[in-house]
Amino acid sequence: DSGVTQTPKHLITATGQRVTLRCSPRSGDLSVYWYQQSLDQGLQFLIQYYNGEERAKGNILERFSAQQFPDLHSELNLSSLELGDSALYFCASSKSGQGETQYFGPGTRLLVL
Amino acid sequence: DQQVKQNSPSLSVQEGRISILNCDYTNSMFDYFLWYKKYPAEGPTFLISISSIKDKNEDGRFTVFLNKSAKHLSLHIVPSQPGDSAVYFCAALFGNEKLTFGTGTRLTIIP
Numbered sequence: 001d002s003g004v005t006q007t008p009k010h011l012i013t014a015t016g017q018r019v020t021l022r023c024s025p026r027s028g029d030l031s032v033y034w035y036q037q038s039l040d041q042g043l044q045f046l047i048q049y050y051n052g053e054e055r056a057k058g059n060i061l062e063r064f065s066a067q068q069f070p071d072l073h074s075e076l077n078l079s080s081l082e083l084g085d086s087a088l089y090f091c092a093s094s095k096s097g098q099g100e101t102q103y104f105g106p107g108t109r110l111l112v113l
Numbered sequence: 114d115q116q117v118k119q120n121s122p123s124l125s126v127q128e129g130r131i132s133i134l135n136c137d138y139t140n141s142m143f144d145y146f147l148w149y150k151k152y153p154a155e156g157p158t159f160l161i162s163i164s165s166i167k168d169k170n171e172d173g174r175f176t177v178f179l180n181k182s183a184k185h186l187s188l189h190i191v192p193s194q195p196g197d198s199a200v201y202f203c204a205a206l207f208g209n210e211k212l213t214f215g216t217g218t219r220l221t222i223i224p
Contacts, residue, residue, distance in 0.1 A: 002156065033212070042117075042216040043157070043202065056211050090156050092212075101147060102212060104156035 003027065004105035006091050012111045018079040021108045025072055025093030031055070032074040033094075033102055034066055038087040049074055050096075081112045116140045117205050119215035127223050132190040134218050136203030139184065143205040147212070148177060148188045151200045160201075161188070190220075198222045 003026035013019055025032050034046040036059075045058035049068035060066075063081075068074040078085060088109050092102035118137045126132045134148075144165040149157035163170040163177045163186070170177050176189045190197055203215040 002158065004156070006156075035212075035214075043204075043212075043214040045211045045213070048211065058211060092156075101159050101162060103159060104149070106154075106156045109154075 002103040002105065004091060004093050004103055006089075006105035006108050008108060009106065010109045010111075012113065013081060014113055015081055015083060017081050017112075018077065019081065019110065021076040021078070021089050021091075021110075023074045023076070023091030023093075023105055025074070025091075026103055029093035029095050029103075030072065031094045031096060032068055032072070033092040034060075034074070034076050035090040035092065035104075036087050037090065037107075038084075043090065046076070078110070083112050086110055086112045115216070116143075117203055117213050117215040119201075119203055119218050121218050122216070123219040123221070125221045125223055126193045128195060129192045132188075132193045132197065132220055132222070134188040134190075134201050134203075134220065136186045136188075136215055137184060138186075138205055140205070140207065140213075141181075141184065142207040143213075145206040146177070146179060146186050147204045147206070148175075149202045149204060149214075150197075151202060151217070157202055193220075193222045195222050195224055 005024045031050045035043045046060040048056040066076045088107045090107045091105045094100045147162040148160040151157045200217045204212045
């Protein structure tokens with residue numbers, strides 16, 4: 001158990017819909033990262049937050065957005081969903097976000113039908 | 114452009130023998146490398162890391178070797194155990210905190 005929690009574990013929805021994925025970092029960690037793992041793909045970095053502020057952006061679509069709240073939990077919002085958005089979405093956390101090891105949550109499996 | 118490559122999608126090793134997983138990278142600015150292990154339906158679990166100022170780091174049965182001139186790193190597991198069967202991801206960092214992952218190698222340990 002990494003100490004990072006993600007909800008929900010599974011999500012099935014239809015194209016065009018909007019979903020919100022939630023992540024709670026390890027106790028004491030200020031930085032949260034979101035990754036996407038599509039079928040046959042490696043993990044792709046989406047976005048990073050540190051203490052409520054966006055710090056780095058990766059291959060995140062404009063239809064996706066995220067935020068980190070004062071209690072440090074983070075939400076990833078996916079809108080106008082397409083079939084190709086079906087993937088595993090992982091959240092990770094680290095203490096300060098300064099090149100340290102990141103600890104991953106169990107992921108949310110999203111299926112868009 | 115795949116900056117971190119794991120060219121072997123799968124590897125099978127006899128229990129008790131050495132497993133060697135390989136990873137190549139193209140960006141010479143990477144200064145920190147990590148290996149993660151992933152079981153089905155679980156998030157990646159951190160295994161071992163190495164800074165670019167070192168060429169070897171050992172932790173129990175796991176050793177990571179870094180050859181900066183060849184832009185190559187490898188993970189050695191010895192002796193291999195059935196519980197080591199998983200997908201292994203190599204990842205790299207430079208300056209900022211964005212991890213760049215390889216596509217993974219599925220390791221199967223044969224009893």
